[in-house]
Amino acid sequence: MAEGWIRSLELHFQYLKMRDGDWVRCDTYMLRDDAFLWWEGAAHGVDLDTLTWSQFKEIFCKKYFPAVVKVRLMWEFTSLRQGDSTVAEFFRKFDRGCHFVTLISRDVAQKLSQFMDGLRPTLCRNVIQKSLTSYDEATACDF
Template sequence: MTQCRRALRKMMMTQKAYKQDKGGDAWLVMATAPVDAENWISHMEKIFDVMGCEDAFKTRLAVYMFEGNALAWWKAYKQAKGGDAWLVTVTWADFKKLFFLQFFPRAEQEHLKREYHSIHQTSTETSTEFMQRFLRLAAFLGAVAGTEEEQAKNFQWGLRRSTLNHLMYMSYTDVAQVANAAPNYEILHERDDEDTERPDKW
């Protein structure tokens, strides 16, 4: 309980600054895009990490920040599920699923699913930038994105052809392994391009 009180004091100190940064009291009345919901969850998790907050307190602390329609939705949902007796059983992972279902429009979810399964590295992206975009999509989709190995395979086949040619017969257990290998071949490809473009000396 002491930890919970300390966490509440810390959140009260940060709430005002975060609300001002997000546009005032309506900062979480209704998320209008997946990035709004994802950014809010990320903000909360940063606070939890800094404070070393236990999982049992995370949902209560998160809903403390709700206002407007978000607060009305949560009160109604909690009551329908059984009130505080139900709330104590809700893990942070459970809460995030509920939160994204409410503030992440289904049509947008379907759009991002299609984008995720057809994702490709653009001509201007480094493999690191592509990884960041890929992982952001995977985070939105949760379990739908597949296991770590499935994500690694999807990421691997989304790389530019010049990089994929070196990696396609290799197996990786997670996205980070692919991302660590890819830059080596990107550099190699850039050197090949430079050698091709460099005029011969007479």
């Protein structure tokens, strides 16, 4: 939920062509309930005049997206299998998982390999027969 909130704010801020410092001020203004109380305490440890969006996200993620959650998401991604899912559903889950495992998502060959590991064997053979070399090619492929 926290990750989705950050992403939606970033889309709004980009659309509005806001400057980095304005992102932080706008974001902290929009905090509610427990997040607002957390920020009141966390803000004492930073210089609000120079705090960048990246720095804010790092502080925010330490609180709402701790390392144990990242490890769990990485494990879920590396063990992701298509099973009874449609190819479209598997693509969606795979793309979401790539967001959390950047080492795989940035390596074209590794990304395709991880994707193929999760596909049903019959579909994996289709990818091999078509000599696809990247995940992007696989997403454009008609299964």
